[in-house]
Amino acid sequence: DAAINRIAAGEVVERPASAVKELVENAIDAGATRIAIDIADGGKTLIRVTDDGCGIAAEDLPLALSRHATSKIDGSDLLNIHTFGFRGEALPSLGAVGRLTITSRVPGADAAQVHVAGGKMDAVKPAALRAGTVVELRDLFYATPARLKFMRTDRAEAQAITDIVKRLAMAEPSVTFALRDVSGGGEGRVTFRADRENGDLFDALHARLARVIGREFAENALQIDASRDGIRLYGYGALPTYSRGAAVTQYLFVNGRPVRDKMLTGALRAAYFDFLSRDRHPAAALFIDCDPTLVDVNVHPAKSEVRFRDPGVARGLIVSSLRHALAEAGH
Numbered sequence: 001d002a003a004i005n006r007i008a009a010g011e012v013v014e015r016p017a018s019a020v021k022e023l024v025e026n027a028i029d030a031g032a033t034r035i036a037i038d039i040a041d042g043g044k045t046l047i048r049v050t051d052d053g054c055g056i057a058a059e060d061l062p063l064a065l066s067r068h069a070t071s072k073i074d075g076s077d078l079l080n081i082h083t084f085g086f087r088g089e090a091l092p093s094l095g096a097v098g099r100l101t102i103t104s105r106v107p108g109a110d111a112a113q114v115h116v117a118g119g120k121m122d123a124v125k126p127a128a129l130r131a132g133t134v135v136e137l138r139d140l141f142y143a144t145p146a147r148l149k150f151m152r153t154d155r156a157e158a159q160a161i162t163d164i165v166k167r168l169a170m171a172e173p174s175v176t177f178a179l180r181d182v183s184g185g186g187e188g189r190v191t192f193r194a195d196r197e198n199g200d201l202f203d204a205l206h207a208r209l210a211r212v213i214g215r216e217f218a219e220n221a222l223q224i225d226a227s228r229d230g231i232r233l234y235g236y237g238a239l240p241t242y243s244r245g246a247a248v249t250q251y252l253f254v255n256g257r258p259v260r261d262k263m264l265t266g267a268l269r270a271a272y273f274d275f276l277s278r279d280r281h282p283a284a285a286l287f288i289d290c291d292p293t294l295v296d297v298n299v300h301p302a303k304s305e306v307r308f309r310d311p312g313v314a315r316g317l318i319v320s321s322l323r324h325a326l327a328e329a330g331h
């Protein structure tokens with residue numbers, strides 16, 4: 001039923017930035033090396049994500065737009081439905097609350113396009129595209145006026161989009177990202193860009209963090225790499241002398257996806273406790289990798305919360321490895 005689908009969709013897509021997150025994550029999952037994001041009017045009238053990933057075959061386009069159809073899990077993988085979050089929800093949701101056009105091409109075949117608006121899908125038709133996928137979302141929430149009212153100013157929504165694109169860019173240093181504001185038409189204005197970083201895990205990550213957070217953070221960052229009980233923690237934590245004032249510079253990722261989590265930020269505070277003051281917060285970009293069965297990212301489709309099966313292990317790892325690194329650096 002279309003009305004129920006629209007309500008469910010509003011749960012998955014709360015604002016333009018959550019649509020951008022879903023679309024960019026799809027591009028990353030498709031193995032893209034270049035991802036371009038164009039937005040207009042804070043993403044309210046246009047979000048367009050262009051990638052050079054594997055593409056979607058013409059015959060699979062309608063499937064990609066139907067609920068719970070995902071190429072990323074199969075029936076034998078029931079457990080992973082819980083661990084990888086709400087699957088096969090994003091594209092159908094976006095097609096229910098906006099005007100969605102997907103153009104895609106897989107190697108060796110012709111490009112095809114499908115359009116869906118307010119949950120109604122047109123027939124797949126031939127299209128022109130060299131490679132990869134272009135997903136264009138226009139007039140987000142036009143079909144759900146109540147949602148529309150809750151959107152903030154174009155400027156605030158654009159800022160939220162920049163924030164999520166930066167977080168995703170930190171997690172994928174070998175991918176080139178370009179975010180453009182094309183409000184009012186024309187070439188638009190590049191608001192964020194990060195070209196692919198080369199080198200090993202830490203070199204590439206360090207360079208990407210310098211690009212995204214800033215050179216000063218990177219120059220004052222201690223490398224972290226520790227493992228315990230099947231959980232690996234790596235990344236960079238800033239020296240206590242690095243201070244961005246009251247600005248919050250905390251970026252946390254679980255299995256490659258940006259998360260906001262009270263337990264993890266609490267652990268960060270505990271690690272830096274001796275150095276904190278009213279205008280001095282811990283600054284860090286930390287990645288937790290673990291077996292997907294040890295963490296539940298399925299708490300809420302649109303919220304990036306996580307629940308560890310054993311929160312004590314993740315917390316302990318953050319506190320002990322940061323304290324150790326700080327002590328080694330003479331703090």
Ligand code: ADP
Nearest residue numbers: 026027030055064070071087088089090091133
């Ligand atoms: P999920 O990502 O959870 O599988 P989505 O609704 O986000 O669900 O996407 C549905 C399917 O469409 C994906 O499983 C994938 O097969 C395909 N898809 C979506 N976006 C892309 C893309 N940019 N490139 C290639 N395939 C894509």
Ligand code: MG
Nearest residue numbers: 022025026090
């Ligand atoms: Mg997806």
